[in-house]
Amino acid sequence: MQRAAARALRGARTLPVRARSAGTGPPPxxxxxxxxxxxxxxVQLKDLEVAELGDSDVxxxxxxxxxxxxxxxxxxxxxxxxPPLPAVGGNEGVGEVLEVGRRVTALKPGDRVIPAVNGLGTWRTRGVFPQETLLKVPSDIPVPCAATLSVNPCTAFRMLADFESLAPGDSVIQNAANSGVGQAVIQIAKASGIKTINVVRDRADLPKLVERLMALGADHVVTEEMLRKPEMKDIFKSIPKPRLALNCVGGKSxxxxxxxxxxxxxxxxxGGMxxxxxxxxxxxxxxxxxxxxxxxxxxxxxxxxxGEPRLRRDGMDRDSVTSMMDALFQLIRRGQLSAPACTQVPLQDYKAALExxxxPFTSSKQILLL
Incomplete structure (x- = not known):
């Protein structure tokens, strides 16, 4: 898998056109x-050349x-x-399979896929990737959910599952609660009966942000300044103090x-924002x-x-990937996990999206439409 990931990183470069599929449609x-x-x-928007489609490529x-x-x-x-330079940006996204190599059996044209590794270079219209670097996504998962699934919801799921044995009624406290991970934590915890105390920075549109996080299932939303006030004791009259804290900020927060x-x-x-x-x-x-x-x-x-040896250190093995993704798919299907607040931007407007x-105080994730 690590060798496949290295190949994928190299594939982010502009490569000679040797692929059978490179002649179809406009250049990527x-x-x-x-x-x-x-x-x-x-960052520049440029024409790319598609790498050769190998027997195990997609x-x-x-x-x-x-x-x-x-x-x-x-x-x-x-x-x-x-990744080695030059590189195509982007670590996350969703795509549709156009063609597969003759040894690829788990995927077929028309399937939807998301990255299984970092550094694929997803900010492109088309690309050739080793099959080991891709995960199949069911077609009933909405595109915005699939495009934002492999990083933030997976991070939230693992942190809620792997560090403390949380039960319904327990609580979690997190900062950067309006981030992509923070929004996923709120929803996954809510579906499991776990209470959340969500810390955000004070801002001009704070009431609007609080309303949005509460609509996702947040139990309490407080500012960083409120953490130091005696009123915090009132929160713990109705819920237990948290056994798990999730930190994406650092410093005083x-x-x-x-x-x-x-x-x-x-x-x-x-994280360390x-x-x-x-x-x-x-x-x-x-x-x-x-x-x-x-x-x-x-x-x-x-x-x-x-394909890696089973790792006993944390009591999990390679089957955890499948079980995690299946659990997230089910949450999405039940309406318990949605994509983060996002703004969809055409690829040609990438500079505005990057800016x-x-x-600061960004609550809407920029999603490039490819």
């Missing part, structure tokens, strides 16, 4: 960057792909893993959120024995890749 286009820098300045027509913070960081050159965690509770850090370190009082370790963990969805996928995705 994609958002290419040849150097690292600020995305609106370095030719995909991309339908839609979101712009995520990790995509921005990759282009800036600050992410933990970077994390420290204040940690104060409300139960003794022996766990805080999982999966404030670009500040996680500060934890010594007393939290000594007197409350809190646990600090980290989570990266890309690493989880590597650890649970199909909007980088603005």
């Amino acid at each position: 286009r994609g958002l290419l960057y040849e150097r690292h820098g600020e995305p609106p300045a370095v 030719h995909v027509k991309m339908l839609a792909a979101p712009i995520n913070p990790a995509d921005i960081n990759m282009i800036q050159g600050t992410y933990a893993t970077l 994390t420290t204040e959120m940690l104060r409300h965690l139960q003794p022996k509770g766990t805080m999982v850090t999966y 404030a670009k500040q370190p996680v500060m934890v009082p010594v007393s939290a370790f000594i007197f409350r024995d809190v646990r600090l963990r980290g989570f990266w969805m890309s690493q989880w996928r590597k650890d649970h890749a199909q 909007n995705s980088m603005k």
